[in-house]
Amino acid sequence: MSSPSSPTRGRPARLDQARTVQTALDLLDESGLDALTMRRLADALGVQAGALYRYFATKQDLLTAMAERMVGGVAGAGLAGDGDWSESVACLARALRTALLAHRDGARVFAGTHSTGPNTLGFSDSLVGVLREAGFSDDEAARALYAVANFTVGHTLEEQAAVPPQGEEPTDAGKLGEAVRAGMYPHLAATLPVLTSTDFTAHFEFGLRLLLDGLGAVEQ
Amino acid sequence: MSSPSSPTRGRPARLDQARTVQTALDLLDESGLDALTMRRLADALGVQAGALYRYFATKQDLLTAMAERMVGGVAGAGLAGDGDWSESVACLARALRTALLAHRDGARVFAGTHSTGPNTLGFSDSLVGVLREAGFSDDEAARALYAVANFTVGHTLEEQAAVPPQGEEPTDAGKLGEAVRAGMYPHLAATLPVLTSTDFTAHFEFGLRLLLDGLGAVEQ
DNA sequence: ACCTGAACACCGTTCAAGT
DNA sequence: ACCTGAACACCGTTCAAGT
Numbered sequence: 001m002s003s004p005s006s007p008t009r010g011r012p013a014r015l016d017q018a019r020t021v022q023t024a025l026d027l028l029d030e031s032g033l034d035a036l037t038m039r040r041l042a043d044a045l046g047v048q049a050g051a052l053y054r055y056f057a058t059k060q061d062l063l064t065a066m067a068e069r070m071v072g073g074v075a076g077a078g079l080a081g082d083g084d085w086s087e088s089v090a091c092l093a094r095a096l097r098t099a100l101l102a103h104r105d106g107a108r109v110f111a112g113t114h115s116t117g118p119n120t121l122g123f124s125d126s127l128v129g130v131l132r133e134a135g136f137s138d139d140e141a142a143r144a145l146y147a148v149a150n151f152t153v154g155h156t157l158e159e160q161a162a163v164p165p166q167g168e169e170p171t172d173a174g175k176l177g178e179a180v181r182a183g184m185y186p187h188l189a190a191t192l193p194v195l196t197s198t199d200f201t202a203h204f205e206f207g208l209r210l211l212l213d214g215l216g217a218v219e220q
Numbered sequence: 221m222s223s224p225s226s227p228t229r230g231r232p233a234r235l236d237q238a239r240t241v242q243t244a245l246d247l248l249d250e251s252g253l254d255a256l257t258m259r260r261l262a263d264a265l266g267v268q269a270g271a272l273y274r275y276f277a278t279k280q281d282l283l284t285a286m287a288e289r290m291v292g293g294v295a296g297a298g299l300a301g302d303g304d305w306s307e308s309v310a311c312l313a314r315a316l317r318t319a320l321l322a323h324r325d326g327a328r329v330f331a332g333t334h335s336t337g338p339n340t341l342g343f344s345d346s347l348v349g350v351l352r353e354a355g356f357s358d359d360e361a362a363r364a365l366y367a368v369a370n371f372t373v374g375h376t377l378e379e380q381a382a383v384p385p386q387g388e389e390p391t392d393a394g395k396l397g398e399a400v401r402a403g404m405y406p407h408l409a410a411t412l413p414v415l416t417s418t419d420f421t422a423h424f425e426f427g428l429r430l431l432l433d434g435l436g437a438v439e440q
Numbered sequence: 441a442c443c444t445g446a447a448c449a450c451c452g453t454t455c456a457a458g459t
Numbered sequence: 460a461c462c463t464g465a466a467c468a469c470c471g472t473t474c475a476a477g478t
Contacts, residue, residue, distance in 0.1 A: 014462080038452060050454075051462050059452065111331070111377060114392050116399045121408060129407035140426075141407070142414035146375070147427030151367065154374025157331060158366070172334050179336045187349040187361070188341060194362035206360075207367030213437045214430030234443080258471060270473075271443050279471065 015047060017055050021065050025103060028066070032165070033105040038062075060113070067110045068117035071099050075122035078130050085134035086212050089144075092127050093152050093208055100156045104165050107156035124149070136219070144215055151207055159200040234267060237275050241285045245323060248286070252385070253325040258282075280333070287330045288337035291319050295342035298350050305354035306432050309364075312347050313372050313428055320376045324385050327376035344369070355439070364435055371427055379420040 023044050028036050038059055042049040056062040077095030078088050100106035124145055131141035162172055173196040180188045188195065197203075243264050248256050258279055262269040276282040297315030298308050320326035344365055351361035382392055393416040400408045408415065417423075 037450085039450085048463055049452080050464085053453070054461070111374075114381065116392075116395045118404075121396075121399060121405050125405040125408045128411055132407055132410070138411045139414050142411040143423055143426040144430070145415075146378070146423050147371065147430055150374035150378055150427065151371040152374075154331075154370035154372075154377070155366070157374070158370055161334065172336075175336045176341075179341060184338075185341050185345040187352055188345045190352070191348055191358045191362040194359050195365075203363055203366050206363040207370065207431075210364070210367055210434030210438075211427075211430045213434035214432070217433045217437070218430075257469085259469085268444055269471080270445085273472070274442070 015045060015051060015055060017065065020045065020052065020055055020062070021069050024062060024066055025069065028106075028109070029104050033108055063109055064113040064115050065117075067113040068115040068119050070103055070106055070110060071096065071115075071119045071123055074099050074119065075126040078126035085130050086216065088130045089127060089148060089215075090208060090212060092123065092130070093148050094204075096123065096149070096152050097156050097204060100153070101160070105160060107153055107160050111153050111157055131215075134219070136215075140215075140218060144211075147211055148208075151211060152204075155200075155204055155207060159204075163198060163200070235265060235271060235275060237285065240265065240272065240275055240282070241289050244282060244286055245289065248329070249324045253328055283329055284333040284335050285337075287333040288335040288339050290323055290326055290330065291316065291335075291339045291343055294319050294339065295346040298346035305350050306436065308350040309347060309368060309435075310428060310432060312343065312350070313368050314424075316343065316369070316372050317376050317424060320373070321380070325380060327373055327380050331373050331377055351435075356435075360435075360438060364431075367431055368428075371431060372424075375420075375424050375427060379424075383418060383420070 020041070024036065024041050027041055027044055031040075038052055039049045041062075042052055045052075052062070056065065074092070074095045077091045080088065080091040100110055103109070127145050127148065128141045131144055132138065136144065164171075176196065177192065179185070180192055240261070244256065244261055247261055247264055251260075258272055259269045261282075262272055265272075272282070276285065294312070294315045297311045300308065300311040320330055323329070347365050347368065348361045351364055352358065356364065384391075396408075396416065397412065399405070400412055
C-alpha cells in the first residue's frame with residue numbers, strides 16, 4: 001500500500017510504475033522487443049538504469065506489467081451480443097487479439113509473461129463465466145478457455161512475426177515460396193496463395209469458428 | 221554443396237553443422253534456452269565462440285536449425301490410422317506436441333523461429349495433404365493447418381512454462397491461487413482445480429477435439 | 441580452410457555513496 | 460526516500476592473424 005510511493009514531502013519521485021510501463025510500451029512500439037533494454041528505457045525516462053530496480057525487481061516483472069496493461073479492457077468484451085455465448089466468446093477472443101496487435105511484438109510480450117493482474121484474470125473469468133452460465137461444466141469451461149486463449153495467442157504470435165511492422169522484406173513468405181516451388185510439397189504448392197495471404201483476420205476467424213462449432217457440438 | 225566442408229585433406233574440421241546442432245540441443249536440455257549462449261556452446265564443443273560463425277551466420281540461424289531438427293519425423297505421423305482424415309490430423313498434431321515436449325523449452329525455440337527446412341515443410345504438406353485428399357478445399361486445408369499448428373504451439377508453450385523442468389516451485393499456479401481466492405473472479409475460483417491441473421494432455425486433447433469437430437462441421 | 445585471440449558495443453543487475 | 464556512478468559478470472558478433 002505504500003512501498004516506494006507514499007505521499008512524501010520531498011521532491012516528487014521522477015519515476016513511478018505507471019509512467020515506466022507507459023514509456024516502455026511507447027519504446028516497444030517504436031523499436032520492438034529486442035531493442036527494449038533497461039538502459040534505453042532509463043534513457044527515455046531521464047534516469048539511470050539502476051533506478052528502475054526500485055520499481056521492478058527484474059526486467060521480467062516489467063514485461064509482466066506491460067502485458068497486464070496491454071489487455072486492459074479486454075474482459076469487458078464479453079458483454080457484447082445479447083446472451084449468445086458463442087458470440088460473447090468470439091468477442092472476447094477478438095478483443096484479446098486486437099489488444100495484442102495494438103503493440104509491436106505485443107503477442108511476444110504477452111506469451112513470454114504470466115500476469116496474475118486484474119486485466120488478465122478478468123479476461124479469463126469473463127470467458128469462463130460466459131460458458132458456465134451457458135450451461136457448460138466447470139471442466140469444459142476451463143478447458144475451452146485454454147483452447148481459445150492458446151489459439152489466439154499462438155495465432156497472433158505468427159501474425160506479428162509474418163507481417164514485419166514497417167521496413168524490411170517479409171523474408172519468410174519469400175523463402176517459403178522458393179522452397180515450395182523447388183518440387184516436393186505438392187499440397188503446399190497448391191495452397192501457396194492462401195498460405196502466404198496476409199489476410200490474417202480471415203485465418204483467425206476460421207480457426208475461431210472451428211473452436212466455437214466444436215464447443216457447440218459439446219453442448220449437444 | 222561444398223561451402224565449409226568439402227572432403228579436404230588437412231586436419232578434419234572439429235566443427236560441422238550437425239554436431240553443433242546436436243550439442244546445442246543437449247545444452248538446451250541441460251540448462252534451458254536462457255542459458256544457451258554462443259560462448260557456452262563453443263565451450264561444449266571445445267572451440268572459441270567466433271568459430272561458430274563459420275557455420276551459422278547468426279544465433280537465430282542456429283536456433284532455426286535446432287527447431288528444424290526437433291520436428292524430424294513428425295511428418296510421418298500423418299500415415300497412422302486407416303484413411304480417417306480426422307485421426308490423421310490428430311496424429312500429426314500429437315506428434316508435433318510430443319516433438320516439442322521432447323526438449324526443454326522446445327516450444328519456445330520452435331515458436332521463435334521459422335524454418336523452411338524439409339521437416340517443417342514436410343509436416344505442413346502432410347497435414348494439408350490429408351485434408352485436401354479428404355475433400356476439403358485448398359482454402360479450408362490451409363486455414364486448418366494454421367489453426368491446428370497455432371493451437372498446438374500455443375498450447376505447448378503454456379505447458380512448458382507451467383511445468384518447470386525440475387527444481388523451483390511452479391511460482392505460477394501459486395500466485396494464481398492467491399489472487400483467485402482473494403474474492404473477485406468467482407468463475408475462476410469455481411474452476412480452479414481444472415485450471416491448475418497438470419494434466420495437460422487432457423487439455424490438449426479437448427482443444428484438439430474442438431478443432432476436429434469444427435472441421436467435421438465444415439465437411440458437412 | 442579453419443580456428444584463435446582480442447576486441448567492439450553492448451547487456452541485466454547490484455550497491456555504496458550522495459542528496 | 461530516491462537516484463547516481465560505477466562496477467560485475469556477462470552477451471552476440473567481427474576480424475586480423477596464425478596454422
